[in-house]
Amino acid sequence: MATVDPVTLQVIQARLAGIVQEMQNSLFRTGYSTIIRESQDASCAILNRQGEVVAQHVVLPLHMGAFPACAAGILKSYSADEVHEGDAFITNHPYLGGSPHAPDMAVLSPIFYRGEWVGFAANLAHKSDIGGPVPGSCWSQAREIYQEGLHVPPVKYVHKYQTSKDLEAVLGCNSRTPELVVGDLRGQVGAARLGERRFQEMMERYGKETVLSSFEQLFALTEAKVRAEIASWPDGVGEGERFVDSDGIELDKPVRLHVRIEKKGDHLLFDLTGCADQTKGPANIRPTIVRAACCYLLTCLVDPALAINYGLAKTIDIKVREGSVVHPRFPAPVNTYNPTVHALVESLLEASSQITPRKKVGDGCSSRSIIIGGRSNKTGKGYVQYEIFGGGSGGRSGKDGVSGTNVNQSNAKIAPIEIIESEFSTRVRRFELIADSGGAGAFRGGLGFVREYEVLDNDARFSLRSTKHSVAPKGIDGGMDGKTGHCVFNPGKPGERVIPSRFSDHVLHPGEVFSLETPGGGGLGNPFERDPVRVLNDVRNGYVTQPKAREAYRVAIAQSDGDFVLDEAQTRQLRSNAEDRE
C-alpha cells in the first residue's frame, strides 16, 4: 500500500476521532434505559473490514476487546456475498461473539463505499434485562450460560435497511423490559448508521486507498509507541496475585487470579496459566476480556492519551490455560465477569510495578451493581432498576485515593436519586461516605460509601453483583487495607441478614430495607509518615475518626470549642513510641 503523507495521516486520525465521538453522542442522547442514559454503559468504534479496531470512543475499556471478537463471529458466520449495504448485525454471545456477558448487546453495521465493503461501524451497550431467571439477567448461581438470559449469536438484525420484525419480537418477548431493549437497539443502529455516513464522506474526501493505507500506518504508529515505551523498561519478570470473593456458588472459596509478566526487549508476555480453574458459578471471563484488560494496563502505563487501535492489541501476547477462569470451556457461565477483571487488573498493576517501578497505586473498590426487579404502582408495568456503584480508589504515590469513584476499567455514572425515586418503587434513605473506610497510609485510600434503600409498593426481587466483601482492597508499601464492602437486609431490625457479595433473587417486601456499603481503597506507605495536618483535615472533614487517627496514624487530635485541633506534643510522643516498638 502507498504511504500516506504525515499530514494527511493526522487529518484522517482527527476525522476518525470525530466520527466515533459523534456516534457516542448520538447513542447517549437517544438511549432509553437508565443504564445507557444515566450510567452511560456503552461504547462505539470503527473497525476495518477484518474487524480490527481503527478508532473507538470508549467509556468502558473492556469493550475494546469485545468489538474484534464480535466482528470475527460475523465474519465466520457470513460470507462476503451475504453482507449488503444497509445491513446491521447483532450479537450478545460471549463464546460465538465477543460480548462480555449476555446483557451487552453489540451492533455492527458493515460500511460500504461505492458498493464495496470497507469496514464496520460498531457499538456495544448494556441492556437492562435480556431474560433468564432473574431481573437484569445476571444470576449469581448460574452454572451454564443457558441460565444467563437469551443469547443471540451473530445474526442479521437489519437486512438492506429493513429491520427484522421477527427478531425484534423474539428479543422483546424474552426481556422483562421489552420497550427499553428494542428502544436502545434502535438507538444503537441509528448511531452505527451515522458512523457509516461519516466514514463514507471521509473516503469521498480523501480517497479509499488513502484512508485504508492510513489505518495500517496508524496501527504502526501506536504499536511503535507502545513498543518504544516497553523497550525503555529493564528486562525482567513480575508477578501479581489477587482473589475474588467467590464464584457465587462455592461461597467460601476465593478465586485466584495470577499473572506472570515477562518483559524482554520490546516484548511483553502475559502468562495467566497460574489462574484458578474455571468456576462453577459465573466468575469466568473469556480470553478476549483478558486481552482488553492487558490493553487497559498498557494504555495506563504508556500514555492515557494513546490513540487506541489494533496496533495496541498487536503488542500483547497472552498465555491462558483452557479450563481456567480466564479461558473457560463452553458453556461455563460468565455473567458476573467484572469482579474477576478487577482482580486481574490489580494483579497486572502489581506485576508490572515490579518491572517498571514508577508511580504506584493501591487496590481500589472494584465495582458492583444492584438489580431490583419489580412492578411499579405508578405505571402498572414491570421495571428493572439497575445501578452501578464504585467506592474508594487506592492511595497513590504522592496522592490520596479518590472517594466515591469508579476505578480501573469501570467508569459508569451514578444515577440521580431523584430520577430513581420518580421512576422506580424504591426510596433511598441514606447516601454518604463511610468514615475510616479508606485504608490508612502515608497516602490514604479513598472512602467507600453507603446506600440504603427501602422497598415501596410491591414485592421486589433483589440481586447483588459485588466483590471485596471478604477479600479487602490491598494496601501497598506499608499502607493498610481498605475496608471491605458489606450488604445487609433490614439492619437493626428483625429479619436482619448479611448477604454475600454475589447474591440473587431475594424477594424484598414493601417496607423492607437493605443497606449496601462499598469498599474503600487500600492505603499507600506507612501511615505513621502521613503529615499530621492532613490527618487533622481528614478528621475535620469526617473522613477519619479521632480514635482511628490515634490508632492507625498515631496522631493525637483534641476537640476544643467545637473544632478539632492537633496535639503536636502528644503526636510526637505517639509516633516515637511507635518507632521504638518497630
Place this chain on the structure above:
Amino acid sequence: MSKFRVTVDTGGTFSDFVFFNEETGEIAITKVPSTPKEPFEAVMNGVKELIDRGVAAKDISFFSHGTTVGTNALLEEKGAKTGLLVTEGFRGIYEVMEQTRGYGPATYDLFFEKPRLLALPYYTEEIPERVDFRGNALKSIDVVAAREAIKRLKKKGVQSVAVCFLFSFLNPDHELKIKELFAEEFPQARLSLSYEVLPQIREFYRLSTTVINAYIQPVMSSYLSRLESRMRELGVTTPKLYIMQSNGGVSTFKGSAEKPVATVLSGPAGGVIASMGTCERVGINDLITFDMGGTSCDVALIHQGNPVITTQGKISMRPISLPMLDIHTVSAGGGTIARIDAVGGLQVGPDSAGADPGPVSYDRGGQEITVTDANIVTGVLDPDQFLGGRMKLNKAKAERLLEEKIAKPLKLNLLEAADGVIKIINVKMEEAIKAVSSARGYDIRDFTLVAFGGGGPMHAGRMALDLGIPSVLVPLTPGVHSALGLLMSDVKHDYVRSKLVGLDDLDLNDINHLFAQLIDRAKADLQDEDFRDDEIKIEPYLDLRYAGQGYELTVPCPMPPLKPEDLKVMRQRFDTMHEQNSGHKAETEPVELVSLRLISLGLVPQAKLSPGKVTGRKVEEAKTGERKVFFGKEHGTLNTQIYTRDLLETGHQIDGPAIVEQLDTTTVIQPEQEASVDEYRNIIIREKA
C-alpha cells in the same frame, strides 16, 4: 447632546470597549489593558477615555459589561468560605459527584482527581427533613436542629451558604424555612437556595450549580457594588447597568450579584450574539460562529435566528446546569503547539504556548512551533504588520525552528510542513463545526460561517472550502466582537420547574397553574428592572422525552394556559425535533414531561448601527502591496494582493488569492474564492463561480 451606550468586555489581556452614539448610529472602539488585580480599574479607564473625548458622564444612557470576575474566582478557587446544607443522610451526593473519571484519556489516568469540593464536609450540615417524588413532605424540617446547624456555620466563619434538599424543586417549603432561619440567626451570610437557583430534577447537578453560585457570590457582588459606586462617582447616572450571562442575554447588576453562576460561562456568548445581530441585519438566519483566539476556538450554531441552548455545561469538571448557549470549545488557537511525537507522528495541540512565552516568532523565549509561526512561514502573516505593526515578529527564527523540528524529521520542505500544521489544526476545528451542525442533522450547506477573533478570519476561508460551507462573513470589527454583542443583547432570564409526568397523564390545570406562577414571577422580575409591559416578551417551553430516556429536548410551547389540543401539537413538535436531532422518532412511544421552562426577555431598544459610508473610493486604493504566500501543494506559492480593511468600502470586490489586514486580524481569501464588501462593510467570501 447625543446619548451614548457603552459596552466593555474584559479579557485576559485587553478590555474591549464599544461606544455607540444613539443619534448617529456610529460606533467607536477602543482597547484598554486589563487590570486583573482590580478588574474594575480597566473598566473605569475606558469610561474615562470616553469622557475625555468630550462625552458627559450623564449622557451615558446604557452600560453593559462582560466580566470574568466570577469565572476567575472559580477557576482559581478564590471564592468565599462556603457552607452547604443537605438533607440528612445525603452528604454523599456532593462528594461522589458523577462517580466517573470522565471519558477519553481520563479513563486511563490512574492519578485522576475529582475537582476540589467548593464547600468542605467540615462546613456541611445535614438537616432532618425529607420530601418525596410527589412533593409531599415525608418528614417535616426539624427547626431546632436547623437553627443549631446555622449557628455552627456562623461560628466557623462561613460567608456564603448553599442549600440543596432532595425534591426541593417540587416543594420548596423546607429550603424557604432555612431562609427564614438565616434571617434570624445569621443575616450576614449570603444564601443560595437550590430552589431559587435551579429548581430542576437531578440533585447533583442542581447542587453543583447552587454551590458554585454560593462560592462566587460574595466576590461578584462586591465587584459589582464597587464598580457601580465608582461609576456614580464619575457622574454616570443611568440605571441601565447590565452584565452578560452565559445564556446570551444580559442581567442587571442586582440580578448578577444574586445569581453570578449565570455569568460563569458567558465569555464566548457576546461573540455569538454579535454574530446573530450582524447577520440579522443582512438577512442571514442560519449561521455558525467561529471564534479563534490564542488558545481555544469556540463554535456555535444558530438556526433560523435561534441559538442552540444546552443545560449540560461544565467548567473545570464542575457541572452548571443552567441554560446556556451551546458553545463547543476545542483547544485550537494561534498559540497551539505543533511537535513530532516519540514515534515520528506530527501532533498539533492540544497544548498551547499561551501568550507567554507565546509563539517562537514573538521572540520571547518560545521554543515550540505554533500555528501562528506556521502562518508566518507561509506568508499569511506579515511579520512587520502584526497588531498594526505594534509588534515585530521574528520570521527567520520561526523558519529555522520549523525546519529543524518539523520539516526535517518528516522529510517535508519548509512550506509543506508549515502548511501541514495549518491543515491539521483546521481539521480539528472543522470537526468541532461538524459536531454542532451535521452531527445534529443540519445541512452545513445552508449555513454561513461567521469568523472572528484574532485567528478566525485567517483560517475560515480554507475551512469553508473543506466543509462545503458556501460563504464566510468577516464582520467589520472582529477583534471586539464580544463587546459588540453586549450592545445587541436583551435582558434575559430563565425559569424552570421540574415536574416529571406522562404527557398523557398530566393534569392540565396543574401545569397551567405552575406556568402562571412562573409567568407572574418573570413579569414581576422584569418590572422590578424597569421594563414596561410592551418591552416584556415571554417564551414558554416544555422539556420532553420519550418515557425512560435520559435527555430532554426543550420544545417551544404555545402561550399558556394550555388547552388539550396544544398537547397534541407539542407531541408532534417533539417527534419532529427528536428526528432532527437523532435521526429517528417513535410516534407510538409514550412521551413524558420533565420540566416547564420560561425565557423572559426585557427588550432593550436595538442599537441602530449605521451602514458603511460610501466615498466612491476604488478598491485599488485599498491595496497596500503584494507578497508571496504559500497556499498548499495544490496551488504552491502565489503572488498575493494585500488590502487594508479600513479602506475597503461597500461594493468593493476582491479576487482570491488575497489578504486583508486590519489592526487585530488578517483575513485570507483563498485562490478558489472571491470576496465582496456588503452594505455594513462585512467581508463576504464565496467560492468563485
